[in-house]
Amino acid sequence: MSEDLIYEDATAMAELIRTGAVSSVELVRAHLARIEATNPAINAIVTVADGALEAARAADADLAAGKDVGALHGVPFTVKDSIDTAGVLTQRGSPIFAGRLPTTDATSVARIKDAGAILLAKTNLPEFSYSTESDNLLTGRTNNPWDLDRTPGGSSGGESAAIAAGMSPFGLGTDLAISVRGPAAQTGIVALKPTHGRIPMTGVWPRVPRRDWHVGPMARTVRDLALTYSLLAGPDGEDGFSVTPKSFDSGVGSVPSRPLRVGWIVDSGLGPVDPEVAATVRAAAQALSSTGVHVEEVTIPAVERDNPLALFNLQHVMELKPAMAAATRGREDDMFTMSTSMLNTPDTSIEDYIAAEQGFERIRDGYAEYFTRYDALLLPVLPIPAHPHGMTVFVIDGKTVDATHIQTFTVQFNVTGLPALSMRFGTSSDGLPIGVQIAGNWHAESTVLHVASLLEGVSPVRNLHPVL
Template identity: 70%
Template sequence: MTTDIVFSDATRLAELIRTRQVSPVEVVQAHLDRIAAVDPKVNAMVTVAERALDDARAAEAAVLAGGALGPLHGVPFTVKDSIDTAGVPTQRGSPIFKGRVPEADATSVARLKEAGAILLAKTNLPEFSYWIESDNLLSGRSNNPWDLERTPGGSSGGESAAIAAGMSPLGLGTDLAISVRGPAAQTGIVSLKATHGRVPMTGIWPRAPRRFWHVGPMARSIRDLALAFSLLSGPDGQDGYASRTVAADAGLGTAPGRPLRVGWLVEPGFGPINPEVAATVQAAAEALKGAGCLVEAVRIPALERDFALDVFNKLHVMEIKPAFREATAGRGRDELYTMAKTMLALPDTSMEDYIAAEQAAERLRDGYAEYFRRYDALVTPVLPIPAHKHGVTEFVINGQTVDATYLQGATVPLNVTGLPGLSMRFGTSNEGLPINVQVVASWQAESTILQVAALLETLSPVRDLHPSL
């Protein structure tokens, strides 16, 4: 029963609790036991919430009392350690913030709690939530549960590793360029970066550059993403970007009365892509075609004219450095890890290049807008390669040598443009590692993404696989 609990999705756990087949105390205790058993190897957790079992007992009492229960009543969840949690340390992957305990929950955390979910633990991340591998001076390096010599990604790598290893059924991560979708791909779970502004960033640091940051759910199933998104989205009166009033679809979308039109794209526009990853994207496209969608290979000229990663780099350096300078002012270099030192040492973008990058970002938005006039969805890679070994900073992909930032080539266009994207497993590498695909739709069209992903989930050749630890 314990194994069934720790590898069940959040929706199933909520159903078992609601129907009194299992108690919230049993569910939370099973996850605490799993953490004790496997986290010494994985190092996904930073802080376990001291009140988790007390909250579970209160949730159990509510079930026995027969009152109304929230959709996630009694279900544990974990939170990346850059997201504020009232009374539980939020230390941002840095000794500078060691022991910092927020007084209030981030909006996203508060909304999951309002739905009845129980905060279980905080998860690891890179320093300042800023790199593609989750490692820092405060809590060390997280490992991939599929291969401990490999990374679970960044910046939400601790979260992805926790869910993949059965330590959590549901979590919150943040995404500046890759950080919920890439880690999900490296550990074979699912994640959603919604349209920019759909989920408030209140209570999350860093906020700069605000127009690129997102917070989103990470989980085991598409239905969990749909449920979490329905709970998380909507204005909170504090985040000015979270001002859109389009209602979030609590379900998995409805068919438009005709076959869905889906394009798939591997190259060009994202940089070089590993053949195994390319084959997985094509396999997903073929599966959708076999299920009745209108599917064809496509190209998006705007991605070929303006490489989104270059655009992003020219824009975000100028905007994030002031936040880094403020956070590190008066602190010794021994309190700074790799990325803070790197960012602070980078030259500022010239105003000419900055303006050119802004114009390129507009062209990318226009290019996607043109694409979505003709198609409902787009299927692409998430990462150009499966999970890589720790500490690798240069890769040879299809004979081309690229630095580690190229891992963001297929994900960062959605941050530059604000488009929604979902990461889900659809393949396995020759080395037994997960390979995910990315499902993209137009702005505010999360229901379309969830519909396509739910269909792919039923067609996937790699359902219900878990790492052996």
Template identity: 70%
Template sequence: MTTDLIHSDATELAELIRTRRVSSVEVVQAHLDRIEATDPELNAIVTLADGALDAARAADEKLAAGAEVGPLHGVPFTAKDSFDTAGVLTQRGSPMFAGRVPDTDATSVARMKHAGGILLAKTNLPEFSYWIESDNLLTGRTNNPWDLNRSAGGSSGGESAAIAAGMSPLGLASDLSISVRGPAADTGVAAFKATHGRVPMTGLWPREPRRNWHVGPMARSIRDLALAYSLLSGPDGADGFAVVPPEFDAGLGTSPDRPVRVGWLVDSGLGPTDPEVAATVQAAADALEGAGARVDAVNIPALERDNPLELWTKLNVMEVKPAFRKVTEGHEDQMFSYSKFLAGTPDTSVEDFVLAEQAVERLRDAFAEYFQRYDLLLLPVTTIPAHEHQLGDFTVDGRTVSPFHVSSTTVPFNLTGLPALSMRFGTSSDGMPIGVQLAATWHAESTILHIASLLESLSPVRDQHPAL
């Protein structure tokens, strides 16, 4: 039973608890036991939330009394340690915030609790949530449950490792350029970054640049992503970007009355991609075509004209560097890799910043035109499977690239605010998960979730777990 519980998705756990076939206490205890057994090797969990078992007992008592309950009643969840959690340490991956305990929950945490979810633990991240690997001076490095010598990704690597290893069924993560989707691909779980502003950023740090930051769920199934998105989305009266009503959706819905139109690519100016990753994307395209979708290989010329990763770097330096300088002043001895790197990076000139902003506008125009012709864009999540720890410059398909290149296929959707989802669809020759990424037009979340659910049913790697 314990093995079944730690590998069940949140939707199934909620149903088991609601029908009283299993108690919330049993579910929470199973995940706490799994954390105790596996986290010493993984280092995904940084803080256990006090009172999780007490909350589970209260959830069971509420059910026994016949009370109305929420869709996640009694189900544990985890949150990246950049989300404020009332009464629970939120240390942001840095000694500069050691011992910090917020008084209030982030909006997304509060919404999960309102739906009946029980906060189980906080998960590891890079310093300030900025890097492609989850490592920092305060809580150390997270390992990938598929291979301890490899990264679980960043900046939500603790969250992805926890879910992949069965320590949590559902989690909250954040994404500036890759940080929800990339770690999910590295560990073989699913993750969703909805349209920018769909999920309020209230109670998260850092906020710069908030027009690129997104909150999103990680899970074991597409239906869990859909459930979590339905709970998390909508204005909270505090985040000025979160203004669209949750019921508005520009997508096809779950039962389109015509074939879905899918374009797929593995390059189009985004740089080299590992051949096994490219083959996995083509396999997903073939699977969708076999299921009745109209599928074409495509290119998007604007991606070739204006390199999104270069644009992101220019904009990021200009906006983040002053914020980091303010936080780290007087604490230079506690700075880790990325804050040191950023401090030594030349400032972006105002002229280059404006030109980069104009290029982002061109990208938005190009995607707007593309999504007039197609419902979905299918492409890699990361350009390589999960890499070894402390990645430096590396070679992909015969070309040497910087470590930032792993995010070249995800960053366009942060710059433009488009929704994008990551899900596993393959396995590398050395046994590592390979994901594919699905993107759609703004506020078309139903399109992505519908097609992802279809693709999940066609996946050759369903229900595979790391052997920990």
């Protein structure tokens, strides 16, 4: 099987299976071979699922028997190792959970399986999903397939690296502040953080702070994001935040019939941005205007007044600390650096905690006003391209910032719950992917996906893959 087929998107793979051009068994075998060939250097895959080939044989038999099949019938997929998979290890990047074997699938996994897809493997992450680098004491560090000395991001860095390297066509990640969009930008794939609650968090750990966590699809094309999102969205009767009916906006249709209005921003008052990243956002804005969309530079005063990252750092620790302390009690020596650092962070005062919550409300109000005038916002995903492993400070455009600055453009959409998508639109002078972020109004996934599809159609960097 050629490498070209490995790099097809999931939508194309499903069609090839339905038409008999390729079997599910052939496709699964090809991905297993790809994992064997490339994973030793990248370390994106931490567990290969038993039974994938058997499931592929059953998928081929069902097709031959003329049975009705789902939209992703016979297509392999991967899942971040914080998301439960029945009968397949889910170890959360920690020796504390080594050998943990769930008995049920997370809602998101079950829905993808219901569409006929085949679980191929679990992917690496930081311990407890709590870092922007995918490294831990149990399964080690994941490397970026574009440059092994650089990070593929976190916390869904194993997932992003696996998809970028052709080990998987698509998969599932989670996002607290950056964790599907940042890794997507660092490895050159696409990822969607939907409106908060659109995809249930049932079967995912940790779930606190609940109002910031999201499950999101990751893939190589926007149409794959639209397809998988349409399968994932909707309440499950267990997640109390997941209450919007599936029919409200499944990612298909619902785009305004009038010409779209999109604002773009680089200088947001949130700190320095690499000049190559800024140039990529400007290029994307110009390219989008060529598609008939009205595009103009804007400001977001609410974000300039209340820095979302500073507020997030005050808020989330106070909710995560009790959950992590309970999970790790008596096993503190088995914890990795970021989790230990978080537990040792001084408590936020009740006054500062309430101030942070009120700041989030002001930011939500600011975006509510913005989306009365615009349909989407175009901005950086990250202030820099993928960086070398282990950095604690960055020098960006002559300014020194700490490593948490990597989240500055993404976290605002977690604390507001707004949908946001990451996609590649440029390349750095070092040959690394540069992404742009598209955010939309609450429950306007269709508009976000539509704008991304327009950009994808005029992208200068389509169908680029790392050389491995």
